[in-house]
Amino acid sequence: SGRSKPTASLVDNTTWDLVRDLETLREKLGIEKWMCFGGSWGSTLALLYAIEHPTRVSELVMRGIFLMKEEELQFFFQQGTSMIFPDAYQAYSQHIPVAERNDLITAYYRRLTSDDEPTRREAAKFWTTWEMSTSFAKPNVEYILKGDDAEFAAAFARIETHYFVNLGWLPTP
Template sequence: MTERRTLYPPIEPYRTGMLDVGDGHRLHWELCGNSQGKPVVFLHGGPGGGASPEHRRQFDPERYNILVFDQRGCGRSTPHASLEANTTWCLVDDIERLRTEVVGVDKWMVFGGSWGSTLSLAYAQTYPERVAELVLRGIFLFDQHEIDWLYKEGGASSVYPDGWERFVEAIPDEERGDLVEAYYRRLTSHDPEVQLAAAKAWSRWEGETVTLLPNAEVIEEFTEPHKAIAVARIENHYMRAGGWLEEGQLLRGAEKIRGIPGAIVQGRHDMCTPPRAAWALHKAWPEAELNIVPDGGHLYNEPGVLDRLVRATDRFSR
């Protein structure tokens, strides 16, 4: 039996900084690995989710020059949980500025999971000449079907009825017709207690749908107040706006990335971003190798998913 790959050992950044991208936003970034190695940018999931030291461990530090950063409003970027000037296209511009002003390279690999896959595709379709390879996990195209799967009856609610009940019960009966809008009103309330209660309920639902089995540690991480506020406010902001993407835009735009080598890693049992979108993207972008992991869910660090991701970065490092 072939040995499964695991994360590379922990590494510390050799350079860190804050990039002023205008509109009051400053992004925290870290460069790790080999400063002369192949450049790669890691785009974290969950608008508002932030990056972590674990994310840089999916790349061979001897071969890669790894940029990890926190997107607008989350992690160590400032201002915290801000919705102002925070759209997909603002983030696409931020990635390009990081390429030119921090890393200073002509092309780089782009690696993104979940919401990071959405952002990777938006960036690659805007700047295809700047992308050497794409490695994507847990594809989310931001089509209405995917938004409804998460926030309307009959999708993820059918798999997690207990979590769904808690998510819905945080909203009064008369406002449950549009849960995203109802949560938006609470997440933008001037009352910090109302805002925090809504943030914890929204983020708990997020934490429950990313794992196949209940995981108290994941839920605790998502509902920690500082993270919950950023995750809930910013993610709700994006869902409410449809990601500032036209319906089907990223699939139609796949012709712009034809010729870019890539890998798509998708858990068969991913209940947060189900395989439907990964399959559609693969058909529109056949240059990408599709890996549907039979024992995989949503998270990158599940053994089968992690194995395929590390193998992809190893393959493209040569």
């Protein structure tokens, strides 16, 4: 929800920290079993929570399933979605020097974790605008403009790339 403090902190911020946080929340609320619902990254988190705490899940509802697989990340952020949204991809990729474009996620992560605030802010804008430009089949101007919201973009892009460069801390086959 974007209300965590400090904003965009990467400390104790892994998939497994989130699964533990969900279980802590369930316990504090006194809920015996609950339905886990999630879309995109939320589907991954819901599934992992259900695997870790199967007796605490009554139903599992997922949409737009995203499993944090290397192939999914490559398709969305490197090659694939670029053919569906070529103009948005051009703006997103051209922010990164040609020598680093073979791994845009890592290139953006370096900028989003830089000590230089203007570098972070600019990278966050381009990353978030790309993500929001490709989240719907038809452009949604309200979402695309989230790239201009410096606070939202900084948190969104920094945390998202943190998860992506670490492949969600999930085991790989």
